[in-house]
Structure formats: C-alpha cells, structure tokens
Amino acid sequence: MAQLIDGKALSKKIQLQIKQEVARLKFKPGLAVVLVGEDPASQVYVNSKEKACQAVGFYSQKIVLDKNITQEKLLTVIKKLNKDPKIHGILVQLPLPKHLNEKIVIDNINPEKDVDVFHPYNVGELLLMKYLPKLDELLAPCTPKGIMRMIQEYKIDVAGKKVVVIGRSNLVGKPIALMLLASNATVEICHSRTHDLEKTCAQADIIIAAIGQANFVNKSMVKKGTVVIDVGINRTKEGLVGDVNFKEVENIASYITPVPGGVGPMTIASLLENTLLLAKKHQ
Ligand code: GUN
Numbered sequence: 001m002a003q004l005i006d007g008k009a010l011s012k013k014i015q016l017q018i019k020q021e022v023a024r025l026k027f028k029p030g031l032a033v034v035l036v037g038e039d040p041a042s043q044v045y046v047n048s049k050e051k052a053c054q055a056v057g058f059y060s061q062k063i064v065l066d067k068n069i070t071q072e073k074l075l076t077v078i079k080k081l082n083k084d085p086k087i088h089g090i091l092v093q094l095p096l097p098k099h100l101n102e103k104i105v106i107d108n109i110n111p112e113k114d115v116d117v118f119h120p121y122n123v124g125e126l127l128l129m130k131y132l133p134k135l136d137e138l139l140a141p142c143t144p145k146g147i148m149r150m151i152q153e154y155k156i157d158v159a160g161k162k163v164v165v166i167g168r169s170n171l172v173g174k175p176i177a178l179m180l181l182a183s184n185a186t187v188e189i190c191h192s193r194t195h196d197l198e199k200t201c202a203q204a205d206i207i208i209a210a211i212g213q214a215n216f217v218n219k220s221m222v223k224k225g226t227v228v229i230d231v232g233i234n235r236t237k238e239g240l241v242g243d244v245n246f247k248e249v250e251n252i253a254s255y256i257t258p259v260p261g262g263v264g265p266m267t268i269a270s271l272l273e274n275t276l277l278l279a280k281k282h283q
C-alpha cells in the first residue's frame with residue numbers, strides 16, 4: 001500500500017510558519033486577487049485564497065469584476081494595482097471570459113508583483129535556472145512549487161529518475177518539468193497527442209498527472225513503486241476526483257497524493273510563500 005502524501009497537513013505547517021514570520025515583520029504583505037465573472041469553481045478558489053491570506057495576517061484585497069468588462073477597463077484595474085504600495089502580489093484568476101486576451105492581461109502585470117509567476121519575464125527566469133534553489137527563495141508558479149515542496153518533504157529523490165509529466169499547460173506541465181529538470185530528473189512531457197502514453201507511463205519512476213481528465217491514470221500505466229502525484233481536480237457525479245484512479249493505483253505506487261487533500265492545499269501554501277517573498281523583495 002502506498003504512503004499517502006498529506007498536502008493538507010504540510011500546507012498547514014507552512015501556513016503556520018508564514019503566520020509567525022508575518023507577526024515579526026514591520027509591514028503587512030499584501031495580495032490582490034482579481035476575479036472576472038462568476039465561474040463557480042473560480043469563486044471557490046478565490047475565496048479560499050482570500051481566507052488563507054487573512055489567516056496568516058496578510059493584507060488582502062478581492063476585486064470582483066463584471067463578466068462583460070472590457071479589456072481596457074481590466075488593464076486599468078491592473079495598472080492601478082501595479083502602483084499600489086500596499087499590494088505586493090497580483091493574481092488574476094484564470095480562465096478569463098473568452099472576449100479577454102489572457103496573454104495581454106498577464107503581460108501587463110508588473111513582473112515584480114507577478115505572484116503566479118505567469119509573466120514572460122519570470123517564466124524566462126525559470127527556464128534559465130540551472131539548479132533548483134531553496135524553495136523559500138524561488139519565485140515559481142504555485143502548483144509546481146507546491147509539488148516540489150511535497151517531494152522534498154517526503155525525501156523523494158528525483159535525481160536521475162525518469163519522471164513522466166502528463167499535461168503541457170503553462171500553469172503546471174511546463175513549469176513542473178523545468179523544476180524537475182533543474183533537480184536533475186530525466187523528464188518526459190506527454191499530452192493528449194502522445195503515442196503509446198500507457199507504455200511511457202509504465203516506465204516512469206515518478207508520474208505527475210496534470211491532464212484534467214478524471215481517473216485517467218489507471219493500474220496498467222503504473223509500475224510497482226512509482227511515485228504518483230495527482231494534480232487533477234475534476235467535478236464528477238461521484239464528487240471531486242483527481243486525474244488518477246486512486247483505488248487502482250494506491251496498491252501499486254510507493255507514494256500517492258489524495259484528491260482532495262494533496263496538491264490543492266499546497267497551491268495555496270505556495271501562493272502565500274510567493275506573496276511573502278515578493279513583499280520582502282519590495283521592502
Ligand atoms: N486557475 C487555476 N489555477 C490557477 C492559479 O494557480 N492561478 C491563477 N491565477 N488562476 C488559476
């Protein structure tokens with residue numbers, strides 16, 4: 001039976017450390033979260049981000065904008081936040097409504113306040129990274145940073161290991177591949193168009209499932225002793241499920257993350273860490 005990687009407990013531990021550090025600071029780190037429209041999943045995420053900020057003593061500002069807002073008006077909001085000295089991190093919740101251009105919106109966030117690490121300047125820094133620094137000092141996208149934190153906490157050695165990342169998104173697949181590469185792993189990025197995906201996965205020492213399909217990774221894709229990290233959050237009739245068929249895989253894997261309670265809470269912990277890191281750089 002695989003050992004469970006408890007993201008919820010680790011996230012709580014990190015949040016407590018952040019709270020203690022914030023109490024010693026002479027200023028309040030500030031995070032602005034911008035939500036456009038009423039997507040129910042995004043509303044849940046944004047609310048939990050705001051709650052987490054308040055719990056550790058950050059200044060937090062939630063800005064909810066009408067789903068029909070023009071690109072120009074949204075950029076005006078962002079430019080105002082770029083100049084606001086109380087705000088150290090700006091997060092625009094994705095996805096945005098179809099009429100808005102996500103790339104232009106992200107490009108207009110001041111890279112020094114880019115808490116999601118989506119701005120091309122910061123993504124470029126990540127690409128150029130040769131060795132993974134201490135995570136406390138690294139500005140990296142929240143979900144991949146949370147995954148690396150779990151891997152380190154459970155003392156899982158990635159150097160020289162074959163890691164298969166399923167999914168090539170800018171949010172997770174690409175950045176986690178870069179971070180693992182900088183940790184000396186041998187990384188293969190697979191996706192919906194990959195041939196022989198099953199065979200490739202079955203050779204992996206570590207699988208990062210970030211494809212957004214419920215129960216996608218099954219027992220025929222996992223060899224004995226594989227570490228399985230499940231990034232998926234899929235709403236199904238049976239409730240919230242990951243990209244991994246947990247019941248099938250838990251007996252084969254050496255370590256596995258649950259859904260919920262695995263990667264999800266770690267994303268929040270990383271968001272707080274990134275906000276603190278940016279706030280300390282500003283001061
Ligand atoms: N939508 C889903 N995950 C994320 C995230 O980490 N950041 C932002 N801004 N939007 C998201």
